[in-house]
Amino acid sequence: xxxxxxxxxxxxxxxxxxxxxxxxxxxxxxxxxxxxxxxxxxxxxxxxxxxxxxxxxxxxxxxxxxxxxxxxxxxxxxxxxxxxxxxxxxxxxxxxxxxxxxxxxxxxxxxxxxxxxxxxxxxxxxxxxxxxxxxxxxxxxxxxxxxxxxxxxxxxxxxxxxxxxxxxxxxxxxxxxxxxxxxxxxxxxxxxxxxxxxxxxxxxxxxxxxxxxxxxxxxxxxxxxxxxxxxxxxxxxxxxxxxxxxxxxxxxxxxxxx
Numbered sequence: 001x002x003x004x005x006x007x008x009x010x011x012x013x014x015x016x017x018x019x020x021x022x023x024x025x026x027x028x029x030x031x032x033x034x035x036x037x038x039x040x041x042x043x044x045x046x047x048x049x050x051x052x053x054x055x056x057x058x059x060x061x062x063x064x065x066x067x068x069x070x071x072x073x074x075x076x077x078x079x080x081x082x083x084x085x086x087x088x089x090x091x092x093x094x095x096x097x098x099x100x101x102x103x104x105x106x107x108x109x110x111x112x113x114x115x116x117x118x119x120x121x122x123x124x125x126x127x128x129x130x131x132x133x134x135x136x137x138x139x140x141x142x143x144x145x146x147x148x149x150x151x152x153x154x155x156x157x158x159x160x161x162x163x164x165x166x167x168x169x170x171x172x173x174x175x176x177x178x179x180x181x182x183x184x185x186x187x188x189x190x191x192x193x194x195x196x197x198x199x200x201x202x203x204x205x206x207x208x209x210x211x212x213x214x215x216x217x218x219x220x221x222x223x224x225x226x227x228x229x230x231x232x233x234x235x236x237x238x239x240x241x242x243x244x245x246x247x248x249x250x251x252x253x254x255x256x257x258x
Contacts, residue, residue, distance in 0.1 A: 001254055002120055002131040004147040004174070007156035008166035009137035012187040015219055015229060016156055017134035018045025019242060020249040022230055024130050025091040029254070032082070032123055032131045033089075035097045036116050036141055042134045043097070047090035047228035057085045058097045064115045072114055078122045090228070113146045121149035130253050142173035152181035152252060154210055157201075159186065159194040164201045171207055183210035185248065190215045211248040216241030 005020075007013035014037075021033040035042035043053050063085070065075050074081060087095045096119065098112050116133070123131040133150060135141040147153060153174040157167035167184050174182045184207050186198035195212055202209040218239045222232035230236050237243070 001127075001129075001152070001252075002123055002125075002133075002150045003253060004133040004135055004141065004150040004153040004179075005156060006135045006141065006147075006153060006167075006170045006174075007137065007187075008158075008163045011137075011156045011158055011163055011167075012213075012219070013137070013156040014041050014045050014134050016154075016185065016187065016213070016245055016248070017132055018042050018047075019229055019245045020253055021046060021093045021130075021132050022089075022091045022228075023237075023242075023246050023249045024132075024253045025093050027250075028128075030124075030129045031091075031093045032129070033093050033095050034116060034119065034131065034133045035095065036113075036133050036146060037136045038099050040097050040099070043087070043089065043095060044226070045228050046093055046095060047231050048087060048095070050226055052087075056087045056095075056097060058099050059085055059112055059115050059119075061111045061115070064111065064118060072118050074115075074118055074122055078119065078124075081119065090231070113141070113144045116141075117144075117146045117148055120147070123149075127254065132253070139170055139173055142170060142177055145177060147174065147179065148177055150179055152183075153179050154183055154185045154248075154252060156185045156187050157198060158188050159197040164198065168201075168205050168207065171205075183208040183252075185209075185211045185213065187213045188215045189213065210252060211244060213244040213248070214240045218242070 005017045021031045025031045141147045155167035155170045157163045222229040
């Protein structure tokens with residue numbers, strides 16, 4: 001399964017991406033997580049210490065070439081790319097980072113978006129394998145077609161207009177890109193009113209609502225402590241939000257059907 005997770009900045013898409021990746025790995029799946037944000041933070045949610053982030057490898061532009069027919073292809077096998085450019089995180093999740101710009105004026109990331117797109121295309125279709133792309137907090141991955149080869153896209157939304165509208169736009173772009181499965185995920189829900197707001201919005205827009213994740217102080221506490229939600233306390237898997245993400249992972253991280 002190849003799953004792209006999108007959403008407005010602050011919606012919780014990275015927290016959901018990283019937590020899903022680890023829960024799927026704990027369930028016996030081989031998980032490839034791709035941080036497609038130019039401001040990468042997925043490593044922290046996966047439980048990789050902040051002190052390691054600046055030293056982790058990123059994808060390089062020479063991993064992609066064009067054939068005589070103009071088709072993009074990797075210059076190495078995906079296994080070779082992972083061997084030289086990935087970091088192995090807790091629970092055995094393999095992490096690829098698109099980019100981590102260290103200096104201003106270093107140019108656009110167009111080529112690296114194409115590299116990520118090709119990596120997703122090369123990822124395994126075996127039911128045992130899962131590829132999760134944590135996208136940028138913008139429509140960039142959709143306007144550039146970076147998520148083109150994903151099997152499904154989940155747009156994470158909060159029960160507020162700007163977040164909902166951003167999720168709708170991303171869902172529409174994903175459908176326009178040809179992704180076969182597209183849905184919203186309602187995050188940080190505090191009460192039934194919040195649930196109703198998102199459910200009504202999804203219905204009005206003709207979008208499926210794939211999951212409902214309650215507001216959970218665990219995530220804010222883990223963020224303040226600089227650790228992954230799953231590592232914040234021993235019983236983290238029993239936290240309401242993580243249990244909801246687990247259900248989402250079980251339903252969408254494997255076959256994409258809710």
